[in-house]
Amino acid sequence: MTNAEILHCKIIRDADKIDSFRAKTVDDIYTMANITKEDIENSKVTELVYNTFKEHKTILSKDRQTGLDIWVSYIAFIYGLEFKGSYELINKKDYLNKLFNRFKYKSDNSTMEELKKMCI
Numbered sequence: 118m119t120n121a122e123i124l125h126c127k128i129i130r131d132a133d134k135i136d137s138f139r140a141k142t143v144d145d146i147y148t149m150a151n152i153t154k155e156d157i158e159n160s161k162v163t164e165l166v167y168n169t170f171k172e173h174k175t176i177l178s179k180d181r182q183t184g185l186d187i188w189v190s191y192i193a194f195i196y197g198l199e200f201k202g203s204y205e206l207i208n209k210k211d212y213l214n215k216l217f218n219r220f221k222y223k224s225d226n227s228t229m230e231e232l233k234k235m236c237i
Contacts, residue, residue, distance in 0.1 A: 138212040156184025161225040
């Protein structure tokens with residue numbers, strides 16, 4: 118691929134991630150991810166997902182074991198962004214806070230608070 122094609126791919130991927138942040142703040146979670154609010158609120162973050170997030174990396178689908186792992190993997194899209202402007206837009210729209218605050222983490226609130234502090 119040419120440099121221009123690579124740039125276009127990066128722009129499209131960032132735009133897709135930004136739209137995913139937007140959608141996950143308002144859309145029905147079951148429709149988006151085939152998991153329920155209860156799956157997220159009543160499960161825990163596995164060690165592998167926690168450590169991957171802590172390393173500021175995106176999370177592979179194959180590594181997700183719980184509903185909360187799935188949710189955290191969406192938040193970790195922040196680590197796959199390419200452009201400063203994408204970060205700025207996400208901050209301006211307050212998407213990270215909205216995602217972290219969308220659910221009540223009954224089984225793993227302290228871990229979610231930790232993860233929130235890592236990326237906000």
